[in-house]
Amino acid sequence: MPGTAVSSHAPRIRWHIVVFLAPAVLVYTAVMILPLFDTLRLALYDEVEGQRVFVGLENFRTLFGDPNWSRQFWNALANNFWFFLIHMAVQNPIGIALAAILSNPRLRFSGFYRSAIFIPTILSFVIVGFAWKLILSPIWGIAPGMLDAIGLKSLFAPWLGREETALTTLALISVWQFVGIPMMLIYAALLSIPDEILEAGECDGVTGFSAFWKIKLPLILPSIGIISILTFVANFNAFDLIYAAQGALAGPDFSSDILGTFLYRTFFGFQLQLGDPHMGSAIASAMFAVILIGVCLYLFGIQTRIRRYQL
Template identity: 80%
Template sequence: MTAEAAPKRPFRWHIVVFLAPAVLVYTAIMIVPLFGTLQLALFRNAPGGQTFVGLDNFRTLFGDANWSRGFWNALWNNVWFFIIHMLVQNPVGILLAALLSSPKLRFSAFYRTAIFIPTILSFVIVGFAWKLILSPIWGVAPNLLDLVGLKSLFTPWLGKEEYALTALSLISVWQFVGIPMMLIYAALLSIPDEVIEAAECDGVTGMAQFWKIKLPLILPSIGIISILTFVANFNAFDLIYSAQGALAGPNYSTDILGTFLYRAFFGFQLQVGDRNMGAAIATMMFLIILAGVCLYLFLIQTRLRRYQF
């Protein structure tokens, strides 16, 4: 007597039907352009059309002084842009989330909304508005500083090479600090009440409770925020372009990889666009972001899993 074969599970076609539109759209606007960019980076214009040159475009990017100087300047500015966000935006977001999660704070919903509103504003609006605010001619910043007796501290921050990038980074922090605040706020609310009650029974309250109990439990969320900040900063373009233009002045002091890519690919003023070199720059941006994400996934996230519930 043979055992009856287990009934074969039917294939769930409804999963394919529901996923197909999203997969097709993602493939059309993300995967295909990505491989098209990688292909362009390996070719170069020739009299007979595009010709395969392998890694020559990357050798030009790193070896030719006209290209390498701009690339390394843009890369360093991008790194500094990211550092400002990591050292200012994320800690401030964590602090605001800790304050707003306190049950004793009144009007916390109003404060959360007010802090989050700038994140929904257009980059063009934010860049143009802050350029007007900080203008030494018609801006309100000099008058506001004069009201508190600090007008001597005012300087045209967007017009000086040593201050422009930091000023734009802080403007970006002001716009997007609401995102880490809301993510950390949600992580704090997800901590079980039993954990908090046990800490209070042990006499751990106030700031000690946050540092010793809550902070270790929200480390996975902080890790996610850090990698999202990294990806967003190395894809940045809009704020710099709207505030300083494609030349990212003064004297390329605010030039980042996004604006450098824009000028290389499309050309600007006297610079002729070169889509192959632009694709090489875009490929380097992709590799930098990929390296950062892989570093987080394989070295950091695995260590943070111990803190997850």
């Protein structure tokens, strides 16, 4: 219509966002995305008479169909699940309990306690693995003497040298090293709870442990969910501690073998075993699939229920 000015503004491109994100995207693509796709590609090939030949899913058929390969894979996968379950059942509940205790404003020296619990997380896997191997050694370790001092020497056993206890012992060592991470995350979540909510609970007579169970715990469920999925991803990518303490063979008799050590031996070779990059890539692809399925189950299952619970 005459006299009516119609102004159309094209959406502006915010170049500053592109500029700031570009370095991170390029680095992440170079060190994560491209190697991931190259690993998936390598799993579809094999070496035949010195030539790289496309074989499709043949490496995966060998991994899951050949008795020798499948036995090792399912053993490593089962050990990985046990490693993860111990962290979920021991590490995270202890981290939540420590965070609840340390968030008490009446607790003295809470900063010192937080630092002391968190320090092991910054130690090298090699140092932790070697140190605990020395501590638990039945020959020169200090564990037998410490148990003897309190009258419990009869309970000592070469836990790292027994098939039935090696993996559980290593998982508990990992719990000792990383319990500070869930503790700090839950501690931060507890401090973010508004004081008005807690004061309202006190007016209704909800205090102490009852306040934590009925008020604080429901409010920190999203943080607990994030810690759970981080624990899942970290444990199914685990390698360093097992390798440092038990070596690439993950002894005794592969009882502490997990997907990470199985992948290492297959891809790079070990002792008289020659490396096979193509089968190693197939194992890495299977690891990626397991982690991806676990993350998707969390995002589309557990996280959705947590949001409904909050609403």
